[in-house]
Amino acid sequence: MTLPSKQDRVLIFDTTLRDGEQAPGATMTHEEKLEIAEMLDEMGVDIIEAGFPIASEGDFFAVSEIAKRTQNAVICGLARASVKDIDRCWEAVKHSQRPRIHTFIGTSPLHRQIPNLTMDQAAEMIHDSVSHARNLCDDVQWSPMDATRTEHDYLARVVEIAIKAGATTINIPDTVGYTAPRESADLIRMLIERVPGADEIVFATHCHDDLGMATANALAAVEAGARQIESTINGLGERAGNTALEEVVMALKVRNDILPYRTGVDSTKIMNISRRVAQVSGFPVQFNKAIVGKNAFAHESGIHQDGVLKNPQNFEIMRPEDIGLASTNLVMGKHSGRAALRAKLKDLGYELADNQLVDVFVRFKELADRKKEVFDEDLIALMGEGSTAADRIKVKFLRVICGTEAPQSADLTLTIDGVDTQVTQTGDGPVDASFNAIKALFPHSAKLNLYQVHAVTEGTDAQATVTVRMEEGGKIVTGTSSDTDTVVASAKAYVNALNNLIVRREKTKPEAV
Ligand code: KIV
Ligand code: ZN
Numbered sequence: 001m002t003l004p005s006k007q008d009r010v011l012i013f014d015t016t017l018r019d020g021e022q023a024p025g026a027t028m029t030h031e032e033k034l035e036i037a038e039m040l041d042e043m044g045v046d047i048i049e050a051g052f053p054i055a056s057e058g059d060f061f062a063v064s065e066i067a068k069r070t071q072n073a074v075i076c077g078l079a080r081a082s083v084k085d086i087d088r089c090w091e092a093v094k095h096s097q098r099p100r101i102h103t104f105i106g107t108s109p110l111h112r113q114i115p116n117l118t119m120d121q122a123a124e125m126i127h128d129s130v131s132h133a134r135n136l137c138d139d140v141q142w143s144p145m146d147a148t149r150t151e152h153d154y155l156a157r158v159v160e161i162a163i164k165a166g167a168t169t170i171n172i173p174d175t176v177g178y179t180a181p182r183e184s185a186d187l188i189r190m191l192i193e194r195v196p197g198a199d200e201i202v203f204a205t206h207c208h209d210d211l212g213m214a215t216a217n218a219l220a221a222v223e224a225g226a227r228q229i230e231s232t233i234n235g236l237g238e239r240a241g242n243t244a245l246e247e248v249v250m251a252l253k254v255r256n257d258i259l260p261y262r263t264g265v266d267s268t269k270i271m272n273i274s275r276r277v278a279q280v281s282g283f284p285v286q287f288n289k290a291i292v293g294k295n296a297f298a299h300e301s302g303i304h305q306d307g308v309l310k311n312p313q314n315f316e317i318m319r320p321e322d323i324g325l326a327s328t329n330l331v332m333g334k335h336s337g338r339a340a341l342r343a344k345l346k347d348l349g350y351e352l353a354d355n356q357l358v359d360v361f362v363r364f365k366e367l368a369d370r371k372k373e374v375f376d377e378d379l380i381a382l383m384g385e386g387s388t389a390a391d392r393i394k395v396k397f398l399r400v401i402c403g404t405e406a407p408q409s410a411d412l413t414l415t416i417d418g419v420d421t422q423v424t425q426t427g428d429g430p431v432d433a434s435f436n437a438i439k440a441l442f443p444h445s446a447k448l449n450l451y452q453v454h455a456v457t458e459g460t461d462a463q464a465t466v467t468v469r470m471e472e473g474g475k476i477v478t479g480t481s482s483d484t485d486t487v488v489a490s491a492k493a494y495v496n497a498l499n500n501l502i503v504r505r506e507k508t509k510p511e512a513v
Contacts, residue, residue: 010252010261011228013204014040014245015049016277017062018078020236025282025449025469025476029503030062032280036233037066039276040073043269045245047074047100047228053092054085060092067096074139076100081129090136100139102171103129107144107158109151111175119154126158127165134166141169143206148172148179148187155187156194163197169228170203174217177210177240181220188224204228207243209235214243215290219251222261233277234285234292246270246291246323254318271324272349279384282467282478284454291323324349331375334368348376350383370484371463377456381465381482391499392417393442395492400430402487412437412491434491438498446472446501453486466493470501477501 017033020026028036033050040048050066051059067075075096079089081103093099105125106114112122126142133140142162144150159170172187179187184205192198205221205228207214218229235244249265274292278285287294297320307314320326326347332340338361345352345360352360363382368374397413407426410433414421423440427433435448450469455462464486468479479497483489 007227008261009227010222010263011046011202011204012044012245012249012263012265013047013049013076013228013230014045014232015206015230015242016040016232016236016245017066018049018051019230019238019242020232020277020281021051022238023236023241023281023283024238025478026236027477027500027504028280029500030058030065033062034065034069036273036277036280037070039269039273040233041070042266043273044264044266045073046264047076049076049078049102049230051092052078054079054088060088063089063092064095067093067099070096074098074100076102076141079103079129079133081105081125083129083132086129086133086136090133093137098139099137100141100169101133101137102141102143103133104143104145104171104173105129106146107155108146108149110149111146123158123161127161130162130165130167138168140167141171141204142167143171143173145173146175148174148183149176152187152190156191159191160195160197163195163201168201170198170201171206171228171230172203172221172226173206173230174208174214175206177208177214179207179217180211180213181216184217185220185224188221188226192225202227204230205243206230208237209240209242212240214241215247215251218243218248219259223259233273234281234283234289236277236281236283244290246274250291250318250323253322267322268324269349275349275380275384279380279480282469282480284452284465284467297325326376331373332364332368332379333373334365336364336368336374344376345379345383348379348383367463367484371461375457378463378482381456381463384465385481391495392502393495393498395488395495396420397422398434398488398491400433400487402430402433408433410434410437410487410491412441414438414441414495416442430487431490434487435494438491438494442498444472444498444501446470446477446498449476451490453490456482464489466490468493468497470497472501472505475501475504477504 037048050063053060053063063077075093077089077093079085089101130142188203203226205218205226207217229248231243231245233245235241249263249267252259252261285292341364342357394415396415399411402408408430409426411424421441423437425433425437425440427436448470452467453464456465463482463484465482466489477497477500479493481489481492481496
């Protein structure tokens with residue numbers, strides 16, 4: 001996959017399942033990773049970084065399965081500069097029709113210091129690791145971690161070593177989100193001009209958003225000759241996250257007049273994958289997020305509404321349909337049948353098998369009985385329910401007493417491994433009482449890090465989506481649930497997080513990452 005810097009096609013490399021999943025608490029289940037990989041493949045992403053195979057058995061298994069199942073995209077795995085890492089990575093990606101090994105090492109003065117390497121020692125490791133990877137795989141990507149804080153002479157030297165050792169893509173990471181657009185472009189230009197063999201390989205740009213410049217930095221790098229953008233859905237990632245895939249794809253589409261580059265991504269699939277990643281990662285998209293935020297196409301002020309009605313282009317630079325946002329929001333209700341539900345879900349990007357539809361239809365009817373109008377957002381929340389039939393813990397019954405008179409209490413029955421157990425506990429409010437009851441029935445030492453509630457739609461009968469994040473011995477897990485009763489949603493979200501924790505406990509403890 002060589003794309004010399006003069007061509008106008010830009011490769012989109014998605015790392016939602018690797019760098020995105022490194023966001024604390026964004027852990028996805030195996031099935032969720034397969035689903036997201038399939039969606040990425042269908043939308044035309046060129047390369048999917050599916051995980052870090054040596055990090056855990058779970059990561060290895062996920063990368064292998066994605067490699068086996070994916071039809072179009074290159075499947076890439078990450079590896080440090082060691083034979084053990086690279087071999088493990090190859091064992092996972094080799095099942096792909098188009099495998100890639102991505103190996104990296106820190107090259108800046110600060111990052112060389114972490115393993116206490118001299119410049120020469122790091123250079124030797126780069127040569128050895130890239131050569132080893134290339135002996136296994138024809139497609140090798142190499143990254144000098146913290147490239148934007150690396151001495152230019154040294155960066156040019158090690159990039160040349162990596163190219164000579166067989167790297168086919170050189171990725172330039174702005175690991176700590178420190179660079180700015182002009183500098184990002186100058187760095188790529190400097191490498192293309194100085195490094196022998198630079199015109200034979202693809203330069204990639206990998207930006208973090210600590211200063212809010214990730215998208216601008218990535219696009220500036222492209223203008224300077226980079227032909228691969230590394231990004232994640234919703235900009236998910238450590239700290240302030242990575243370049244958001246939807247932003248670079250739409251910027252290249254909408255401003256093709258001044259950014260004359262093409263991607264292979266079908267932008268109409270953006271909204272669905274954005275929603276799904278938000279659900280499975282437990283990281284909701286902020287309302288005013290570019291492209292995929294709830295308000296990105298909402299016009300509140302009278303002047304704007306009037307202008308948009310006269311001509312959408314007055315205030316919209318892209319159409320909602322361009323990102324797959326249905327322009328109508330047909331309301332469903334308790335009289336809607338199975339066929340209507342199936343059609344509606346298909347519009348929203350969910351293709352269900354008959355047995356799945358049976359289950360969703362039951363839950364839809366339950367919701368429609370409690371709520372007069374079921375909006376798209378309600379159905380999306382319903383589809384995002386974290387619980388599955390395989391869960392070891394389920395909420396069977398919950399009744400709370402709350403109000404101005406303390407103590408508030410919760411009477412709870414959980415089904416744990418098929419057996420019902422009941423308890424009544426008090427707490428500081430009904431949610432606290434419910435959580436205390438869960439702890440009494442399923443004792444654990446996990447600490448609650450986040451409890452977040454947001455209304456799915458407007459109105460007092462709106463569903464609440466609750467997100468819970470907890471930590472146990474460095475393992476961070478998230479749980480979500482939606483219900484018209486906020487306390488029920490809270491208890492179910494907590495139980496969902498506990499079920500995810502049980503799965504995490506069963507995974508092998510990761511090596512240092
Ligand atoms: O940000 C970074 O430096 C990375 C590398 C592993 C490519 O994610
Ligand atoms: Zn990164």
